[in-house]
Amino acid sequence: MIINYPNGQPYRFEPDKSQSTTNQVSSRDQAVVFGGRGMTLEETINESNEFYRQQQRAVIYKKPTPIQIVKVDYPQRSKAVIREAYFRQASTTDYNGVYRGYYLDFEAKETTNKRSFPLKNFHQHQVDHFQNCLQQNGICFTIMRFTSLARYFLTPASLLIQHWQEQKDGRKSIPLSEIETSGYELTLAYRPTLDYLNAVDQLIQKTNLKN
Template sequence: MPIHYPNGKPYQDVAQPAAPRPVSYGGRGMTLEDELNQSNQFYRAANKAVVYKKPTPLQIVKVDYPSRAQAVVKEAYFKTPSTTDYNGVYQGYYLDFDAKETKNKQSFPLKNFHPHQVAHFNACLAQAGICFVVIRFVTLRRLFVYPASALNRYWQASLADGRKSIPLKEIETHGFELHPKLQPPVPYLDGVDWLIATKKGQTHG
């Protein structure tokens, strides 16, 4: 089913391929989105955090009815540009984050983000939200929580003719590496605890 942005351009999710890719840890055969959804379910069941994937509002423009009991959507458009993938609350903090993957080994391309996503992060940061990206380096089998504030610095630099990617070394230095488990497969709250501790250290420093 073709889905389009409000400007009519077809939607292509370059950062999150629809076809599942096998991984050698955590949930085998699941996409990063699948693993995050499972992790969120685990956290909710354990009363640790309440986080959900945001629904994407669609405007349906073409529907076929092969029978009275069935309706098949043939064409739809995003009502508004999507912001980030997930949001919720943890220990009194508002969480807002996105999930991205890359096959690159040395850096993460900034083209995987859209201007409105970065603007959304900045608006949430201005309200003292905890904002970050869960980044998977597929080939390296490494997973990180990377702060949205650090992402914004590279984004702004790229607009001023700076580099168009974030080096892996930078993500290693200023991010938090996650170590997948059986439950949850993406223990991103470990990274959130680190972000909160960092935030408190900056406040009292």
């Protein structure tokens, strides 16, 4: 199937090879780490979100990508095959929802790097979206996975925005040391697979103290 961007350029799928998290929670417990083995970051978060909904802790979903279908073949009367489609518009962030009365909005990314997280994994429209949501008092963050380190971090969107604005004058990545300091390290477990809401609680508390 061919999928094109709104400007007509073809979309070439490249597997995302990066993701992470920070401070208070460590992934040292080998007894439960098996729970997330073999899963992509997206699968891990989706499974966690399903558990949260079942437990009525939060209502969070992955945002669908709007696609305009332009060519469909019907090899069988009961089966349609999409041959060509276009992204209707640039997507914003991966996930959003409601938790404890707060609007949550976040992006999930991963990297094979060991010492920093590349800014090229993000896009200007995503940074703009974070800024707009923060102006409306939304709780915005990224979930990053360092695949080669098997470490996950939840980091406030403000950290991404800061480094995004500074990249014109220097570094094109966020050092792991800053992610460890400013973020919250997450652990893999059984149910949920990645319990990131505990880190969100800390981010909400920190945000409220600032306000």
